[in-house]
Structure formats: C-alpha cells, structure tokens
Amino acid sequence: MKVQPSSNVATKTAAPEKKEEKEQPTLRSTITRKYIGKLSREVDDSHEAFNKKRTVDNLHVDIKGESAKVMHLTELRYGHKDADLKFAERALSHLESLPPKERPDVVVVSGLIFGNYQNREKNNRRVKTMSVNKQFGKAKEFIERLQKIGMTVIYNKSDDDQKIIEDYTYDAVKILEGEARKNGQDWPTSWAAFDQAKRSHLWEGAYEFEWDVVFEYMLRCGRRLSTKEEVQRDTELPENEVAEEYLLLLDAHKKLERREELTPLQREVLEVENIPYKGRPEDKLIVTDDYNVELKTKGKKTNISGRHEFRQTPTSMVKDPTKSARAIISQMEASGKGSKDALFIENAQQSVGVMHGNTLITSTPGMTTYNPDSSSFARVQSDKAERIAKCREELNFAGIQEVEFHDDGRISVHLMNDTLMNLAAKTEEPHAAIFFSDWQTGSVTARPDLAAKAMDYVLHSVLMKQKGMLFMNGDIIQGRNYPEMPNENPNMGLITIDNQQEFVYTMLKEILEKMPDKAKNNLQGVHITPGNHEWNSGHERHGSTHSMFLKVAFNEASNKTFKTILHSYDTMMAGTNHCKSYTAVAELAAHKILAQHIMMERGGKGSGGLPINQFFDMVSSSTGPLMKELNLMGAGHYHQPSYMMTNNKIGLINGSLAGLSGYEWWRGYNPVLGTSIVHLGGNRPAEIEFLTPEFLYNYQCKGAYSDSNLERKGFTTDRSFDPNKNGFGKIFVPTGQQFERMPQSAIQKRLWDIVDHILWDSSVSLY
Numbered sequence: 203m204k205v206q207p208s209s210n211v212a213t214k215t216a217a218p219e220k221k222e223e224k225e226q227p228t229l230r231s232t233i234t235r236k237y238i239g240k241l242s243r244e245v246d247d248s249h250e251a252f253n254k255k256r257t258v259d260n261l262h263v264d265i266k267g268e269s270a271k272v273m274h275l276t277e278l279r280y281g282h283k284d285a286d287l288k289f290a291e292r293a294l295s296h297l298e299s300l301p302p303k304e305r306p307d308v309v310v311v312s313g314l315i316f317g318n319y320q321n322r323e324k325n326n327r328r329v330k331t332m333s334v335n336k337q338f339g340k341a342k343e344f345i346e347r348l349q350k351i352g353m354t355v356i357y358n359k360s361d362d363d364q365k366i367i368e369d370y371t372y373d374a375v376k377i378l379e380g381e382a383r384k385n386g387q388d389w390p391t392s393w394a395a396f397d398q399a400k401r402s403h404l405w406e407g408a409y410e411f412e413w414d415v416v417f418e419y420m421l422r423c424g425r426r427l428s429t430k431e432e433v434q435r436d437t438e439l440p441e442n443e444v445a446e447e448y449l450l451l452l453d454a455h456k457k458l459e460r461r462e463e464l465t466p467l468q469r470e471v472l473e474v475e476n477i478p479y480k481g482r483p484e485d486k487l488i489v490t491d492d493y494n495v496e497l498k499t500k501g502k503k504t505n506i507s508g509r510h511e512f513r514q515t516p517t518s519m520v521k522d523p524t525k526s527a528r529a530i531i532s533q534m535e536a537s538g539k540g541s542k543d544a545l546f547i548e549n550a551q552q553s554v555g556v557m558h559g560n561t562l563i564t565s566t567p568g569m570t571t572y573n574p575d576s577s578s579f580a581r582v583q584s585d586k587a588e589r590i591a592k593c594r595e596e597l598n599f600a601g602i603q604e605v606e607f608h609d610d611g612r613i614s615v616h617l618m619n620d621t622l623m624n625l626a627a628k629t630e631e632p633h634a635a636i637f638f639s640d641w642q643t644g645s646v647t648a649r650p651d652l653a654a655k656a657m658d659y660v661l662h663s664v665l666m667k668q669k670g671m672l673f674m675n676g677d678i679i680q681g682r683n684y685p686e687m688p689n690e691n692p693n694m695g696l697i698t699i700d701n702q703q704e705f706v707y708t709m710l711k712e713i714l715e716k717m718p719d720k721a722k723n724n725l726q727g728v729h730i731t732p733g734n735h736e737w738n739s740g741h742e743r744h745g746s747t748h749s750m751f752l753k754v755a756f757n758e759a760s761n762k763t764f765k766t767i768l769h770s771y772d773t774m775m776a777g778t779n780h781c782k783s784y785t786a787v788a789e790l791a792a793h794k795i796l797a798q799h800i801m802m803e804r805g806g807k808g809s810g811g812l813p814i815n816q817f818f819d820m821v822s823s824s825t826g827p828l829m830k831e832l833n834l835m836g837a838g839h840y841h842q843p844s845y846m847m848t849n850n851k852i853g854l855i856n857g858s859l860a861g862l863s864g865y866e867w868w869r870g871y872n873p874v875l876g877t878s879i880v881h882l883g884g885n886r887p888a889e890i891e892f893l894t895p896e897f898l899y900n901y902q903c904k905g906a907y908s909d910s911n912l913e914r915k916g917f918t919t920d921r922s923f924d925p926n927k928n929g930f931g932k933i934f935v936p937t938g939q940q941f942e943r944m945p946q947s948a949i950q951k952r953l954w955d956i957v958d959h960i961l962w963d964s965s966v967s968l969y
Contacts, residue, residue, distance in 0.1 A: 714759035
C-alpha cells in the first residue's frame with residue numbers, strides 16, 4: 203500500500219524526497235508468471251519420452267479366486283435427459299446386495315458425465331438436465347458407492363470427458379492470459395473465441411494439465427474448480443492474496459511431486475487428498491486414458507484391453523461397433539504382434555460380443571434409455587441418443603455387462619437390464635439352456651472328441667447343479683449338403699449319411715448310458731432342430747431331415763424322465779397365421795426360448811457382415827411384433843460364438859465343434875471351436891457360458907469317456923499327445939495325410955474305433 207503524507211506537514215519541506223513504492227504482485231500474477239516462465243525455459247519432450255508418457259495405462263490386479271469378473275458401467279451420462287437414473291440405482295443396489303464372492307473384482311466406469319457444451323455443439327444444452335457441477339457431484343456419489351463395496355474402480359475417460367476438458371482448458375488459458383471470466387457457471391462461448399484460445403502458445407500445456415490432473419481432481423472432489431471470487435468469499439482474504447483454484451492447483455501439483463510444503467492457503471482451498479500426482483498413494487479408484495489390465499487369478503493370467511471408442515469418431519453409431527476392432531486384431535495376429543484375451547469398446551452403447559479367434563471383442567451396453575416421445579426441442583441431431591435411434595435405428599435400453607474369465611478357460615458373459623432381471627426374479631433357482639450345433643460329423647473338420655467332452659461336461663457338471671433344457675440345433679452331421687462333399691472328406695471315412703448317423707448314435711449312446719440319475723431328472727427336455735446340412739441332403743425329394751436318430755438316442759436314454767421333440771418342418775403358429783419351419787419354441791425358467799439353426803436365411807456365411815446382427819434385423823423388421831414374448835433366441839450355422847442384448851432380448855450364435863473347412867478358407871472365414879450354455883432365472887443376471895477350445899482341450903471327462911473307463915477298454919492317451927497341435931487323431935494336420943502313428947488321446951482312439959467298426963464290421967463273406 204502507498205503511504206499517504208501526514209496532514210500536519212507542509213507540501214514543501216527540507217525533508218529528503220521519498221521514492222514511490224512499486225505495487226506488490228498479487229498471488230494470482232506470481233503463480234501465472236512462474237508457470238509461463240517455466241514453459242519458456244523448458245525444452246520439448248523427446249520423441250521417446252512423449253510416446254512413453256502417452257502410452258495406454260498398463261494395470262495389474264491380483265485376484266484371490268479362480269475367476270476374474272470385470273463389470274462395465276458405461277455411458278450413464280449424468281445430466282443427459284435419457285440417463286436412466288432408476289436403472290442405475292437398481293444396479294448399484296444389486297451390487298451392494300451381492301455376497302462378496304459374487305461381486306465383480308474390477309468395475310470399469312466410463313461416460314459417467316454428459317458435460318456442459320459451453321463452447322461447441324451448443325444445441326446439446328437442450329438435452330442437459332443439470333449443471334456440470336452437479337454432474338460431478340452425482341459421479342462422485344456413484345463412484346464412492348462402488349468403492350464402499352470394496353471393488354477396484356477404473357474410471358476410463360470418455361469422449362464427453364474430453365469435451366469437458368477442452369471447455370475448462372479454454373477457461374485456464376483465459377486465466378493464464380489474465381482474462382478469466384467473472385462467472386463460474388456454464389456460460390456459452392463463441393466458436394471464434396474458443397478457436398482464438400486454441401491458438402495461444404499456452405493451450406497445449408494447459409490442456410495437458412487439465413487432461414492429466416484437473417479432470418481427475420474434479421471427479422474425485424465431485425465439483426468444478428472455484429473461481430477467484432469464490433475463493434476470496436470462502437477465505438475472506440484480500441483480493442491480492444487469493445487466486446483461482448486452478449492456479450493454486452497448478453502450483454500445488456508441482457510442489458507435491460517435488461515433495462515441497464504447500465502454503466496454508468492451498469491447504470485451506472484445495473482438497474489435497476484428491477490431487478493426482480506422481481508418487482500419490484494408490485487407492486481403489488484408477489483414472490485412465492484407455493487401459494490394458496493383467497488380471498492374475500489363482501491359476502491364470504488374463505490380459506484385457508479397454509478402449510472407450512474404436513471408430514474414427516465417437517458419434518459413429520454404426521450397426522457393427524466391432525468391425526474395426528476385428529480387422530485390426532486380425533492384422534496384429536497376422537503380423538505376429540499377438541492380441542489380448544478380450545477387448546472392450548465402451549462408447550457404442552450396443553451390447554454385442556463375438557469370439558474372434560482367441561479374443562473376445564465386445565461392445566458394452568449404455569445405461570441410457572431412449573425416450574421416443576421427447577419433443578422436437580429435445581431431439582438434437584448431434585446428440586448420440588438421436589444418432590443411435592436414427593442412424594443405427596435401435597431403440598436403446600439401459601443395460602450392464604459383466605465378463606468372467608475362468609481359470610479353466612471358460613468365459614461367462616452376464617447381461618442385465620430391467621426386463622431380464624424381472625424375469626430372473628420369477629424363479630428361485632437358475633436353469634440352463636444348453637445349445638449344441640455344427641458338429642459336421644463326416645467332415646474332416648469334425649472334432650467329435652470335443653463334442654463328447656462338451657456333452658460330458660453338461661451331463662456331469664451343469665445338470666448336476668441345476669435344471670436345464672437341451673437344444674440340438676442343426677448340422678450335427680455333414681450329410682450331402684453339396685456335390686464336393688465326398689471329394690473333401692475321404693480321410694474321415696464317414697461319407698454316407700447312414701454312417702454319419704450311426705457314428706453319432708453310437709457315441710451318444712455310450713455317453714448317455716453313463717448319465718447320472720440326478721442329471722436325467724434335471725433335464726427338462728430335448729429339442730432337435732435340423733440344420734442346412736440335414737435339410738439340404740434330400741429333404742426336398744424325400745422329406746427326411748436325417749435327424750430321427752437323435753430322437754431315438756435321447757428317447758432310449760430318458761427312461762421317460764424327459765421328453766424329446768424333433769422339430770422337422772413343424773407347424774409354427776403366429777397368432778392366426780401358421781407356417782412350416784425347422785423351429786423350436788420352449789419355456790424355461792419363465793423365459794420363452796426360440797431355437798433354429800439360422801436366424802435369417804439372408805446373409806450367407808462368409809458374407810462379411812457380423813452374423814449376430816441378424817438378430818437385430820429380426821427384431822427391427824416387420825417380424826418384430828411376432829417376437830414380443832420372446833426372451834432368448836439361439837442359432838448356429840456361422841461357427842463363431844457371438845451374442846447380442848437388444849430390445850430387452852438376448853440373441854446367441856453358437857460356436858462349432860468343427861474346425862476350418864475349404865469352404866470357409868476360400869471365403870476368409872475362420873471358425874471358433876466351442877459351444878454355449880445360457881443360465882436363466884434364480885434372481886441373477888442372464889449368463890452366457892462359452893466353452894472355449896482351451897476349456898475343451900483340457901477338460902477331463904467324468905462319464906463314459908473318462909480315462910479310467912477308457913483304460914478298462916484298452917484305450918489310453920499317448921504320452922506325446924498335445925491337444926493344441928495334434929487335432930483329431932489319424933489325420934496328420936500339417937499335410938492332411940492319413941498317419942497312423944500320430945499321437946492320439948484315449949477318447950480319439952475310441953472314436954476312431956467306432957469308425958473302423960462302422961466301415962469294416964460285417965458278417966457277410968463269400969468264403
């Protein structure tokens with residue numbers, strides 16, 4: 203302050219002249235000058251340092267159990283008109299009610315906040331229901347409830363978060379340039395002013411600080427940063443002794459990294475425990491910019507990746523959000539770079555997943571529910587909700603997905619939305635819908651050893667714990683589906699349809715004879731639906747779908763404890779209409795299930811599109827009203843395990859128990875071995891259990907084809923047998939030639955023995 207001259211002293215005296223004191227710099231200007239000076243002194247990071255800093259976060263989570271459960275809570279978007287807050291509350295309450303063993307090990311949250319849209323896409327403010335400050339508060343409450351349950355929470359920044367960061371970077375640049383706005387509310391900014399701010403040499407540094415520090419700080423605090431006026435009001439200090447919270451945070455962040463003491467003002471204004479900095483003690487919240495995670499369980503390491511978006515733009519609401527990911531993963535594998543066990547895409551708000559080679563690629567559902575009755579005021583073209591509805595043509599419902607990676611190789615996908623949870627509550631115990639398809643018996647691609655293992659697992663594990671229903675869903679035999687069939691498959695030896703049927707019948711009879719009584723009593727029925735390999739093998743001329751042998755096999759094993767139905771050109775009713783179709787409709791655990799080999803006839807295998815999209819096409823076409831009561835649809839044909847949750851229904855395409863064929867090779871289509879079980883009811887989310895190649899290779903049978911039973915019959919596994927290399931027995935995989943001395947498992951030896959008996963066991967002799 204300037205000293206005023208005393209009133210009793212003349213203006214002209216003999217006293218020495220006093221120099222005028224310079225005004226002391228304010229705290230605000232001191233921090234700003236210090237920061238700007240640092241920018242001018244520092245040289246740019248080297249190329250290597252930049253790439254190291256901006257590499258996806260690599261995380262590690264230790265898990266005590268024999269499986270790792272990863273749940274995604276994505277795209278709730280607090281502040282958006284379609285945020286389904288009731289569903290979010292139900293989801294949190296469900297998690298809080300779970301026993302510790304059933305809770306997710308890791309919860310990934312992304313797209314929790316909608317934003318303020320103060321600079322760009324300003325029309326989106328027409329669908330905003332609360333300020334961004336309140337959005338941060340809601341987000342903090344949401345995350346804290348997850349943390350209280352005891353789970354590791356990964357918050358992955360979304361495209362909406364990026365826009366929030368850019369908005370606040372504009373404010374930061376204006377503060378640093380001495381032009382901070384007086385009001386801290388969500389006031390709009392012109393494009394020109396925003397563009398001008400981006401031209402400032404301060405922009406990049408401010409943007410990095412917002413990205414790395416400020417956003418996480420606001421998320422943890424549950425609020426935006428305070429303006430200078432708000433800091434002064436709360437501290438009651440003079441104007442020159444306070445500064446915006448942004449500047450206090452900017453200075454405090456560096457001090458914390460250098461382990462220097464903070465000022466009393468910083469400790470009073472800042473929530474120091476929420477400041478992210480190098481060396482900060484870890485807690486149950488990890489904020490990432492996309493991520494790779496190694497999940498270490500009792501007996502396995504599973505590596506997963508999460509990307510908020512995997513399209514060129516976050517608003518590309520296309521019908522196949524996995525397309526780009528599938529193409530890139532294929533190229534990574536082809537170039538020898540390998541891939542993760544799973545890739546999660548969070549932005550598309552479409553619940554769809556596909557096993558692509560050894561990688562599960564899945565798009566997570568959003569937690570918004572589209573309101574088709576919103577007035578034109580709230581229908582904004584640039585809004586994601588409108589793009590989903592009008593571009594993807596999907597009526598979006600809030601949902602949640604959890605993926606469980608088991609140590610034995612199985613992968614379980616748990617799907618939850620309001621309708622499915624209400625259905626699940628109608629039964630006290632879970633039930634299993636078990637799907638088998640595409641055994642291709644008679645083809646050199648067939649893996650009957652794996653089919654036997656899968657059936658053993660169903661009978662001696664699944665049905666020993668719960669009731670279930672079996673769907674034999676087509677292409678169990680190769681048949682004579684096309685003219686080249688005999689030329690392609692002589693090595694297997696089962697060229698004729700009669701021989702194919704006899705082989706499967708013999709194998710099933712041996713397996714079913716050892717079926718435990720408990721499993722037999724729990725089996726609610728068997729539904730047999732032919733596939734194209736059966737109905738294309740003379741049905742148009744002879745009326746046979748070559749599936750009666752399956753009905754006979756299960757009928758013989760049932761002892762009248764369960765019913766077996768062959769749906770061979772059945773009459774299917776739809777209101778007053780009826781038609782002929784190879785379709786099964788059944789009820790299990792209050793769920794209506796439809797099973798048929800192909801979802802839709804259009805779009806043949808290898809056509810390039812994602813086959814599971816046919817389920818969405820059925821629901822969204824004029825057949826949609828006919829599917830009102832349907833809850834689950836199971837199909838096969840495409841030899842690629844995949845699923846979709848849409849319109850409160852689940853669609854499933856089964857894997858195959860047959861490997862690569864020439865037909866598929868010429869069309870660029872690589873099948874995935876396996877089969878699927880859907881667990882329904884019991885007041886639990888619907889669960890799709892995929893039996894993967896890893897699981898089937900290592901599974902030890904408990905019934906007819908157990909090692910002990912086979913050894914009594916003279917069949918033992920060769921010491922050098924490797925299920926990952928040797929394929930099915932006598933066929934020498936590298937050359938396709940018959941090779942008797944190729945290592946075999948005991949199951950394979952028994953199955954080849956069945957083939958030999960079919961081909962050579964005859965009592966007819968001329969001598």
